[in-house]
Amino acid sequence: MPSEFTPDPQLYPFTSRWFDSSRGRVHYIDEGTGPVIVFFHGNPTWSFLYRNIIAALRDRFRCIAPDYLGFGLSERPSGFGYRIEEHASVIGEFVDHLELDQYLSMGQDWGGPISMAVGTDRAERVRGVVLGNTWFWPTADLPTKMFSAVMGSPPMQWAITQRNFFVERLIPAGTATRLDEAVMVHYRGVQPSPRDRAGVARMPKEILAARPLLERLADDVPAKLGSKPALLVWGMKDFAFRPGPNLPRMRAAFGDHVVVELPNASHFIQEDAPGQIAEAIINRFG
Template identity: 75%
Template structure:
């Protein structure tokens, strides 16, 4: 299943590109000169978003960095292939294929929400090719927090799965409560349009189940991220009003994992930091990695 939707070039002023992975066709953007003064950056989104989430950050950085943002299978403009399970392990394998296809070397990796586990799963297997790490409002270890476990169980229940698939619950309810300011109708339409019907939302519906179901992968990342990536130069960017990834329990573990880090707190930002503070994020990336 593919989508017939063309983003507004005023909101998403990028050329759409495509990669035929072993599991399905991926949409991505690749902006900025390959000879950019800064290293390439791989931007990994979460749920229920797509590369559109990073649009303002990429527009601000593409003169200095090569900015690459894929849509996972089942998200954005990428295919919804039959037979794909939409697990985090599968997403990571496909994104890894994509990174290898582009031949990325000396790259920065940025992840938010599920983009954290996906980007880290890709990076631990290519640690010698990773120049630096950017993480914000995310995690990469098995959750023991009662709130996250409860969220996973509730969102996996038949009534909420119905709401996600039939009512587009994640877009209609969670994006608005996860942003500091009300998004414009045009921006919201770009999140709605890539999930026009229940068949297009299967990947979105699977991700909350993965909070618990992906425990084996998260256990592995909890060991391998500190071992293989812990010494990398790191930028931590946190929306301090996030209801899902509260700074109190999350930031200390991130700081302990990456000793060579800079922490940028976004005092008013909620979960979707790319919508709430794109300029601050772009500036922080330039300050941390612009002269690498």
Template identity: 45%
Template sequence: MPDFDPDQSLYPFTSRWVTLGDGTRMHYVDEGTGPVLLLLHGNPAWSFLYRNIILGLRGHFRCIAPDLPGFGLSQARAGFGYTAKEQADVIVDFVDQLGLKGIGVMMQDWGGPIGLHLTQTRPQSVERLIIGNTFGWPLKRRGPRVFSSIMGGMAGRMGAKHFNGVLLWFFRMGVTKPLRKEVWDMYQAPFKQRKKRAPTHIFPKQLTEADEFLQRVEEGLSAISNRPALILWGDKDFAFNGDERGRFETAFPYHLSITLKGAGHFIQEDAPDAINKAVLDWYGYSE
């Protein structure tokens, strides 16, 4: 059973569940009609991150936002390790189970490698990419490697367990506009119980431990380079800077690149209106 009830004044969506082949019980929302937008979150968020995107776009799109296992309301199978590769394979199974086609994938944070893996694995199903403040290759810069060793090591593990430290740090550093209390409460809700917090420090650890998976994602970029890409980049991100953006612009020559001025890592929180306008314009819905 779910551990919490989303605040319907902020997240006015019908919750849906699907049981995947490995036993994972995935929670997702499915709102609107039209071209499919698959909205992939990263760490330590859940589909709540996309609430304003869904509200702004469901009049033109079928917006599908799943919670990764261990996040939000999804329930991982027994023995699930919460690694990047496992999470990516779950999303492939999720798309297969729902029979999704003609997908535009929006990806941010760990949603990037996961969404790119989906595109490489099911190229017949994904038509467009919406890329925001993410990556698709092993991170070799010293900053991410040090961050991984701290947040993914003993300090991060103990901090996450005892005071939800990873969540607190990410959302203090990752937004430029302070979160209202009721919004902050919803981000904390999945991790109120200490036993639920492990996934939040596993993803930072994966920044170094998932190098093999990330290398395969990088090697597969050329095979999907013909996809139209909308690159939306917050210019105040603590994690990903212009280097990652430039690599995506090179990897996807058929791109439109837009700067979200003043937006931090969680662009969905800092710039939802600009994102919605960019997506509508890019799909040709502008008035």
């Protein structure tokens, strides 16, 4: 079943659209005209995360933002494993269905590896890359490995599914600005029951479990997308993807890159600095 949540049209002033993938029904928005940019969300968010960026860009870009299966308004299909490989396969189908060519992609958090998995398989159709507070290589640092192991443990899996831990605790912890209650309702409302949170619960396990995919991307992204124009927008207050260890590796992957530091933004850069991000995209790709 897709989520039955109805977004507030004041906060999410977009038309809902649907794509019947081979694995389940994908919700997405497709707004504006011009060069195509596809937005890839992470965990535990959905296309709502990009609402302010899309509102700022849709007068000059065609902005497309899907919700992965198990997230946002998309279906929670039985038999879907919610592995990163599976998400990338479904969104790849979606990109092919829309016949997107010369598209830009933006990925943050798990949207980085997913957008890069989709993009490396379709490199000739990718015009450019936007990445922020993300990664696409196997995790080497101990704190991230510990995060994956702890969040994958039975007590924390219970907290994620039964208490909505990721939404209630990690979204506020990952934003430098205090989100108002109406915004939190939109993150909370799309996953009202424990069953709705299976996708959210799976993603932290994937930091370690998706190692084969991440090993492949570590080679494929520089080889297949490294010559594309890239924009790196980075929240400098992020506790998860600190600029020191991560930005140099991002810079090294893309020969033609521009870095825009977001000094007051934390992990969820789309909430903390949507105007700066939209301006950076216009300056780089408009």
